[in-house]
Amino acid sequence: MSRVRLQNVSKTFGTTTAVKELNLTIREGEFFTFLGPSGCGKTTTLRMIAGFYYPAEGRIWFDNRDVTEVPPQKRNTGMVFQNYALFPHMTVHENVAFGLEVRKISKKEIRERVKKALEQVRLAGYSDRRIAQLSGGQQQRVALARSLVIRPGILLLDEPLSNLDARLRDEMRSEILSLQRSLGITTIYVTHDQTEALSMSDRIAVFNQGVCQQVGTPEEVYNAPRNAFVASFVGETNLFPATVAQVSGETVTVQSKDHTFRIRHKQEESGFSVEPGNRLFLTIRPEGVDLVPEAGENTLSAKMELVQFMGTSFHCAARLEDGTPLKAMFVNRPDLMGRLREGDRVIFRFPEDRLRLIPGGDDRA
Amino acid sequence: MLNRLLKRGWDWFQTDRVFTWVLLLPVVAVLFSYVFYPEFRTLVESVWVNGTFSLKNYRLFFNPESLANLEALWNSVYISILSVFLSALIGVPLAFIFNRYEFPGRRFFASAAIMPIVLPSLVGVMSFLFLYGESGLVTRSIQDLFGLEEPPFKLSGVSGILLVHAYTMYVYFYMTVSSAVRGLNPALEEAATNLGAGSWTVFRRVTLPLLTPALVAASLLVFMTSMASFSAPFLLAGGFRVLSLQIYFSKINGNLDMAATQSVILSVISISFLLLMRWYQGRRDYRMMEKGVGTHRREVRNPWVKWPLVATGVFGVIILLLPHATLFLLSLVPEGTWTYQTYPTTFSFENYILLMKDPTIWEPVRNSLLMATVATAGNFLFGIFASYVLVKRRFRGKNLLDILVMLPWALPATVVAMNMILAFNVPTPFTFGHVLVGTFWILPLAYFIRHIPLVVRSTNAALEQLDDSLEEAARNLGARWTTTFRRVILPVIMPGIMAGTLLAFVTAVGEFVSSVMLYTIDNRPISIEIMNQLRMFNLGQAAAYAVYQIILIAGVLWISQRFFGVKAQNTL
Numbered sequence: 001m002s003r004v005r006l007q008n009v010s011k012t013f014g015t016t017t018a019v020k021e022l023n024l025t026i027r028e029g030e031f032f033t034f035l036g037p038s039g040c041g042k043t044t045t046l047r048m049i050a051g052f053y054y055p056a057e058g059r060i061w062f063d064n065r066d067v068t069e070v071p072p073q074k075r076n077t078g079m080v081f082q083n084y085a086l087f088p089h090m091t092v093h094e095n096v097a098f099g100l101e102v103r104k105i106s107k108k109e110i111r112e113r114v115k116k117a118l119e120q121v122r123l124a125g126y127s128d129r130r131i132a133q134l135s136g137g138q139q140q141r142v143a144l145a146r147s148l149v150i151r152p153g154i155l156l157l158d159e160p161l162s163n164l165d166a167r168l169r170d171e172m173r174s175e176i177l178s179l180q181r182s183l184g185i186t187t188i189y190v191t192h193d194q195t196e197a198l199s200m201s202d203r204i205a206v207f208n209q210g211v212c213q214q215v216g217t218p219e220e221v222y223n224a225p226r227n228a229f230v231a232s233f234v235g236e237t238n239l240f241p242a243t244v245a246q247v248s249g250e251t252v253t254v255q256s257k258d259h260t261f262r263i264r265h266k267q268e269e270s271g272f273s274v275e276p277g278n279r280l281f282l283t284i285r286p287e288g289v290d291l292v293p294e295a296g297e298n299t300l301s302a303k304m305e306l307v308q309f310m311g312t313s314f315h316c317a318a319r320l321e322d323g324t325p326l327k328a329m330f331v332n333r334p335d336l337m338g339r340l341r342e343g344d345r346v347i348f349r350f351p352e353d354r355l356r357l358i359p360g361g362d363d364r365a
Numbered sequence: 366m367l368n369r370l371l372k373r374g375w376d377w378f379q380t381d382r383v384f385t386w387v388l389l390l391p392v393v394a395v396l397f398s399y400v401f402y403p404e405f406r407t408l409v410e411s412v413w414v415n416g417t418f419s420l421k422n423y424r425l426f427f428n429p430e431s432l433a434n435l436e437a438l439w440n441s442v443y444i445s446i447l448s449v450f451l452s453a454l455i456g457v458p459l460a461f462i463f464n465r466y467e468f469p470g471r472r473f474f475a476s477a478a479i480m481p482i483v484l485p486s487l488v489g490v491m492s493f494l495f496l497y498g499e500s501g502l503v504t505r506s507i508q509d510l511f512g513l514e515e516p517p518f519k520l521s522g523v524s525g526i527l528l529v530h531a532y533t534m535y536v537y538f539y540m541t542v543s544s545a546v547r548g549l550n551p552a553l554e555e556a557a558t559n560l561g562a563g564s565w566t567v568f569r570r571v572t573l574p575l576l577t578p579a580l581v582a583a584s585l586l587v588f589m590t591s592m593a594s595f596s597a598p599f600l601l602a603g604g605f606r607v608l609s610l611q612i613y614f615s616k617i618n619g620n621l622d623m624a625a626t627q628s629v630i631l632s633v634i635s636i637s638f639l640l641l642m643r644w645y646q647g648r649r650d651y652r653m654m655e656k657g658v659g660t661h662r663r664e665v666r667n668p669w670v671k672w673p674l675v676a677t678g679v680f681g682v683i684i685l686l687l688p689h690a691t692l693f694l695l696s697l698v699p700e701g702t703w704t705y706q707t708y709p710t711t712f713s714f715e716n717y718i719l720l721m722k723d724p725t726i727w728e729p730v731r732n733s734l735l736m737a738t739v740a741t742a743g744n745f746l747f748g749i750f751a752s753y754v755l756v757k758r759r760f761r762g763k764n765l766l767d768i769l770v771m772l773p774w775a776l777p778a779t780v781v782a783m784n785m786i787l788a789f790n791v792p793t794p795f796t797f798g799h800v801l802v803g804t805f806w807i808l809p810l811a812y813f814i815r816h817i818p819l820v821v822r823s824t825n826a827a828l829e830q831l832d833d834s835l836e837e838a839a840r841n842l843g844a845r846w847t848t849t850f851r852r853v854i855l856p857v858i859m860p861g862i863m864a865g866t867l868l869a870f871v872t873a874v875g876e877f878v879s880s881v882m883l884y885t886i887d888n889r890p891i892s893i894e895i896m897n898q899l900r901m902f903n904l905g906q907a908a909a910y911a912v913y914q915i916i917l918i919a920g921v922l923w924i925s926q927r928f929f930g931v932k933a934q935n936t937l
């Protein structure tokens with residue numbers, strides 16, 4: 001199992017910069033996810049780690065070995081491709097055995113290891129099947145077995161579930177996770193699906209336009225987004241431009257939408273300090289919003305436009321007096337019955353411990 | 366220390382960029398020596414008169430006083446244009462009828478319609494002469510039937526050439542349009558109908574625009590083939606001049622300067638068409654061509670339409686297969702048994718037996734097989750590497766390399782042969798200091814050059830199907846490039862390569878045009894021997910050789926289709 005370190009890595013294709021000045025350390029045995037919208041450079045980064053692209057600048061380290069220019073076949077990484085890339089002219093067994101054969105491992109050992117790998121992915125008994133005779137989920141498992149059987153230092157997965165239907169996706173998600181946990185293998189997982197990222201990862205790196213925006217545990221990324229992009233890409237959120245009015249210790253007062261809000265702001269947690277006059281974003285997750293009977297501190301009045309009852313919760317879309325949309329979510333409780341009606345005027349409260357400040361309001365305010 | 370350095374060096378060697386160049390080097394070397402350099406020599410020959418640069422030859426060509434060359438150029442062009450129209454006139458309706466309607470015998474007719482492609486060019490023309498020439502079987506039958514004094518018609522001149530061209534080249538239209546019609550999503554036409562368009566409007570506004578790429582491609586193909594056509598004018602033209610034939614005559618008369626000039630002019634036309642075609646296919650929108658669309662054929666119920674359709678089909682197939690049948694029939698006529706009689710009377714397998722027994726009759730077959738084998742082995746190896754770098758590697762100048770690969774396909778065989786004569790009649794480094802003209806090796810080399818595009822293209826098609834991630838997966842699992850290539854890439858693309866290579870092989874066996882320009886007594890191939898037998902009026906033996914070639918080609922096409930899953934239209 002290896003630790004992976006990317007040091008100031010950049011990659012350009014012609015004039016487009018796919019990855020820019022990336023610094024990352026992936027710890028031994030960790031389940032690490034690259035999350036970001038399509039085209040943000042996740043695959044490019046993964047392929048640099050696998051050795052299919054060489055960085056234009058920067059170095060890549062596996063433990064203390066500089067692998068920046070090492071050809072892919074000498075990196076001992078196991079990669080699962082988005083389309084699986086199973087060899088169509090070989091059987092399941094031959095596919096899984098391929099990596100062992102090129103390592104010149106004895107026939108007997110190959111047979112044992114392939115058998116074990118196929119058992120691990122619950123495909124024992126399928127070894128003589130042709131690839132074309134397998135379903136999508138089974139092909140996925142063969143691809144997984146093929147990359148695990150070589151005992152790679154790092155497992156690389158590029159959107160492995162995107163070709164599966166919704167049900168299989170859930171099933172494979174937990175299967176991959178339990179395999180990873182039991183083997184303790186360093187894993188890098190690429191996805192654009194935030195649910196996958198949040199539910200599987202030890203840590204997540206959020207990418208946008210070739211730049212890594214934030215690295216952190218799922219809770220950190222969700223609860224303490226570093227910037228507006230992370231806040232809106234990971235989960236749903238409300239973002240309002242705001243101006244700092246007053247700072248006293250951890251309590252900050254900001255002006256937004258002609259209202260004044262009080263917020264708890266910890267510099268060590270968010271990574272930046274605020275001063276009066278700063279322009280920034282005020283953000284609150286839909287589930288942080290409260291419904292109150294009358295106006296008070298940190299409250300706003302709004303008109304309820306759409307209420308969707310989802311069973312466990314109500315998803316509401318409202319509009320503030322100045323026309324700004326607001327999303328709110330309430331867990332289903334008996335006291336809410338009949339209180340959420342479309343077209344009603346309601347008063348929302350933003351609790352000060354649920355509000356967060358995010359830098360970067362300058363360009364929007 | 367040294368070990369470390371060596372290992373560094375090896376790693377560097379294996380980096381992608383360097384490795385691309387390592388693969389590229391032999392490919393570029395071959396193309397430069399055998400494609401570019403000969404063409405360049407011809408150009409030099411045409412402008413280098415008595416040791417100085419001069420355009421004298423070109424002035425001679427375009428001399429308004431002696432119109433021979435200009436006339437030949439004009440004839441070539443208008444024959445080609447007419448060939449395009451005639452071929453389209455036959456091929457396009459057939460493609461529609463066989464792909465849109467269901468009627469008894471449709472599948473049989475549809476496959477019979479591609480039968481002209483199993484006839485090598487010389488053999489095709491020969492069979493037409495046997496049928497419709499002055500003393501052809503059909504000509505004589507009609508003469509007898511109506512008791513005419515004179516033969517009612519004879520196959521010769523422009524009409525003869527056009528007839529042969531239409532017969533052999535409509536297949537291009539038939540195949541390209543058929544595959545376009547099959548790729549056309551019927552929902553599009555249904556959508557237009559649903560929106561209220563009448564059937565003529567649907568055809569004009571929806572179907573035709575979608576078929577335009579296929580029609581343009583086929584037209585260009587027929588035009589080029591027809592410009593290059595040699596066998597038909599060679600046997601039928603009489604005094605009629607076409608450019609490809611003029612080159613041959615200039616060469617025979619020892620006027621190499623003029624032959625070079627004519628070659629350059631024909632090259633310019635062909636290369637322009639090649640570039641035009643590449644440009645057109647580049648801008649062609651493939652998105653409309655959906656895969657796996659189920660075309661539903663309309664069943665023809667009305668008996669007044671159905672049976673005439675079937676009758677026309679049967680009649681058409683008879684006409685189409687008449688040349689094949691005639692060749693087979695005549696191949697059974699022993700030498701000297703058909704002299705003054707109207708029709709042959711004696712039939713036996715003597716010609717085939719002689720083929721196996723008589724060494725002088727067997728020798729041309731052996732020569733052809735040997736030379737085709739050598740050439741095709743070269744094509745196989747070269748095709749794999751050239752195609753791999755072209756499809757899977759990125760480098761500067763790729764477009765140029767691609768054009769160079771396609772050049773021997775675009776250039777008429779006469780020109781390719783002329784280029785070789787002018788390049789290799791002196792010792793060159795590319796021929797290891799030997800003169801090739803007049804030796805055994807000139808023909809295998811010519812066959813090799815001629816078939817570079819065919820093998821590379823069919824291999825390209827197979828490689829383009831191969832997802833890049835397959836190669837990456839193998840390398841990720843620890844395989845070196847050589848292992849990856851041997852165990853993953855090669856097995857997957859083998860069917861495509863084999864199909865192209867086999868086709869190159871049979872075409873080389875039947876190759877006439879470059880053979881007639883380059884052969885020597887020692888390496889006389891089948892096609893030359895067919896000509897000799899024709900000159901000696903031994904039609905039976907000539908036909909037996911022809912049948913032998915047809916069986917070889919048909920066999921290969923069948924194998925490709927059956928075992929390599931390659932559709933006949935992909936081989937064009």
Ligand SMILES: Nc1ncnc2c1ncn2[C@@H]1O[C@H](COP(=O)(O)OP(=O)(O)O)[C@@H](O)[C@H]1O
Pocket residue numbers: 013016017018036037038039040041042043044045
């Ligand atoms: N081989 C390539 N050639 C040119 N551009 C590329 C190549 N691979 C990726 N790119 C570009 O780099 C950017 C990042 O792509 P990628 O890493 O594939 O994104 P994703 O996050 O969706 O995996 C995109 O703008 C893409 O167009």
Ligand SMILES: [Mg+2]
Pocket residue numbers: 039042043044
């Ligand atoms: Mg991607």
